[in-house]
Amino acid sequence: MTNMPITPPVDTIDYRRRQTMARIVQRVVILVSAIVLAIYVLAPVSWLVSSAFQTETEIVSIPPHWIPDEPTLGNFKAIFTAGDSAPVTYETRSGTDPAAGNFIPSTAKNLLPSMGNSLIVATLVVILNLLVGVPAAYAIAKIRFWGRNASVYFILLTRVIPDIALVVPFFLVIRKLGMLDTLWSLVITYLAVTVPFTVFILIQYFEGLPDELDKAARVDGCSRLQALIKVFLPLSLPSLVAVVLFTFLTSWNEFLLALMFTQTSASQTLPILLASFTSDFTVSFSFLNAAGVLAIVPPVIVAIVFERYIVSGLTAGAVKG
Amino acid sequence: MLFLAPVMAVLGAVAVFPIAYSLYISFFSIKLTRPNRTPFVGLKNYTDLLGDEAFWGAVWRTVSFSLVSVSAIAVIALLVSLLLNQEFRGRRILSTILLVPWAIPYVANALMWKWIYDSSYGALNGILYQLDFIDKYMVWLGDQDKTLFLIANAFVWKEVPLATILLLVSLKSIPADLYLAARVDGATVWQRFVHVTLPAMKPGFMLVMIYETMMAIRHFDLFFVLTEGGPGSASHVLSWHIYVETFRNLSFGSGAAMSYLLAIATFALSYLFIRTLGRKI
Structure with a gap:
């Protein structure tokens, strides 16, 4: 045991160096992939937003201006003032500066009302979802009754019916009821695409709350309904927020059913109007992009503000159904 | 059960009844161009489809669109979820902005x-031109060979966030002990990935594949806005075919028959869906 060299064995140095190298490589890989992902997600949207702030003269430049030289609010102004101005004719369209968003479709004045329609429909759908979804989820999660599993499978089954398969029968029935081109036709049919999801998110959450809560409330003399309202609802606020968000976004974004049942500005929702702009080749690009930005801003803000609720709701809803 | 009554009534009215009614309609020849005569034709609407080349063409395009999109979604979502499962600065912000495509309405997308993709002023032409990949602007959506892929790209971009969130759940459920044990046994990064990570993600993967396939085979909005089934019939998929048959040719009977077949395909998929998740219910 004399004169042992103090330097550590060679392979230890090597091991350490390899460790540091691996860590650096890992960091670089993560950084690069994070940047690639951010570009992948944000680039298309940024281009849309950037074009919405360009004048019509700038937007048709080749190659494109990625960042507007002279940013303008003209396109948005055109949307918000479309209602006040005189009816759009060929003369007014080609008369003044095209850059100010004058190549706007005659239906541009319906854009804000259509947002209103979307808002009304989405709100009603949210309320109805809560009214029918909450008691059902409570019953399935907390009450043992005959046919409980069957109900779960039934709701699961309705969840997967493709919307396009509902279009023909819905159309015939709604026409017969004289409800074509009304907001109610949308409210009713949107229930088909939202209620099953709502019930599943809520079941998942209610099942996570202890059964003892239910028992304690009942021992204290609460009826089932009182137990639900006084004990469970206050505790399940996060899942209720998730339900409200999903239902709202689904209704706000829905297109196929609205395309079938709406005809005039009385019931057209925002996606319908947007789609009609895109199929009109005379609509100016800058106006179109501004309308697109207007359509994505509300749902994107909702998603970012309520991110936590949305992610937990998505996972709960998807895992369950 | 009084609590269940409202939901059952609603779903009965807006889901079960229409699906049953749709089956009933599919046995009749209903044309709105001929409103007073709607004869019962039995299975004729279905048997006619067997020899209908337009229908089979649409089915084939739907299948290829779904295969392309779902595999792209699965691969990209896998990579993104592996990234977001790491701890690094900016991860929170990155997961938040990932929700943006998910939140955007399909029509706005x-x-x-x-x-x-615009042929005269679009960003794709602009960037490829500036980087010298192309020497003149291309009519992207007008190219029959590319249309379906370009639409699939738009679909994938919007669906990746949801798929990622679902995959992250199964990644997070892997106990850290497993990795530690594998490390102690001398497994390399790659071995740990193949033998620990991938098997643990299998249920999540199944879920994503089945769910996204269900979304892809019924998808309509992008086809409506981007191409209307064109150019020629390059993007004439089943959902578009149903729309044209029903609301342009006003032939409700055969439209109902086709949408019923689509519904059956979805039910078959969802059976797999339930089987995969069955344990958890």
Whole structure:
């Protein structure tokens, strides 16, 4: 045991160096992939937003201006003032500066009302979802009754019916009821695409709350309904927020059913109007992009503000159904 | 059960009844161009489809669109979820902005990509031209060989966030002990990935594949805004075919028959869906 060299064995140095190298490589890989992902997600949207702030003269430049030289609010102004101005004719369209968003479709004045329609429909759908979804989820999660599993499978089954398969029968029935081109036709049919999801998110959450809560409330003399309202609802606020968000976004974004049942500005929702702009080749690009930005801003803000609720709701809803 | 009554009534009215009614309609020849005569034709609407080349063409395009999109979604979502499962600065912000495509309405997404693909002023032409990949602007959506892929790209971009969130759940459920044990046994990074991570993600993967396939085979919005089934019939998929048959040819009977077949395909998929998740219910 004399004169042992103090330097550590060679392979230890090597091991350490390899460790540091691996860590650096890992960091670089993560950084690069994070940047690639951010570009992948944000680039298309940024281009849309950037074009919405360009004048019509700038937007048709080749190659494109990625960042507007002279940013303008003209396109948005055109949307918000479309209602006040005189009816759009060929003369007014080609008369003044095209850059100010004058190549706007005659239906541009319906854009804000259509947002209103979307808002009304989405709100009603949210309320109805809560009214029918909450008691059902409570019953399935907390009450043992005959046919409980069957109900779960039934709701699961309705969840997967493709919307396009509902279009023909819905159309015939709604026409017969004289409800074509009304907001109610949308409210009713949107229930088909939202209620099953709502019930599943809520079941998942209610099942996570202890059964003892239910028992304690009942021992204290609460009826089932009182137990639900006084004990469970206050505790399940996060899942209720998730339900409200999903239902709202689904209704706000829905297109196929609205395309079938709406005809005039009385019931057209925002996606319908947007789609009609895109199929009109005379609509100016800058106006179109501004309308697109207007359509994505509300749902994107909702998603970012309520991110936590949305992610937990998505996972709960998807895992369950 | 009184609590269940409202939901059952609603779903009965807006889901079960229409699906049953749709089956009933599919046995009749209903044309709105001929409103007073709607004869019972039995299975004729279905048997006619067997020899209908337009229908089979649409089915084939739907299948290829779904295969392309779902595999792309699965691969990209896998990579993104592996990234977001790491701890690094900016991860929170990155997961938040990942929700942006998910939140955007499909029609706005379609409008955005239509503008990107635009043949005269679009960003795709602009960037490829500036980087010298192309020497003149291309009519992207007008190219029969590319249309379906370009639409699939727009679909994938919007669906990746949801798929990622679902995959992250199964990644997070892997106990850290497993990795530690594998490390102690001398497994390399790659071995740990193949033998620990991938098997643990299998249920999540199944879920994503089945769910996204269900979304892809019924998808309509992008086809409506971007191409209307064109050019020629390059993007004439089943959902578009049903729309044209029903609301342009006003032939409700055969439209109902086709949408019923689509519903059956979805039910078959969802059976797999339930089987995969069955344990958890």
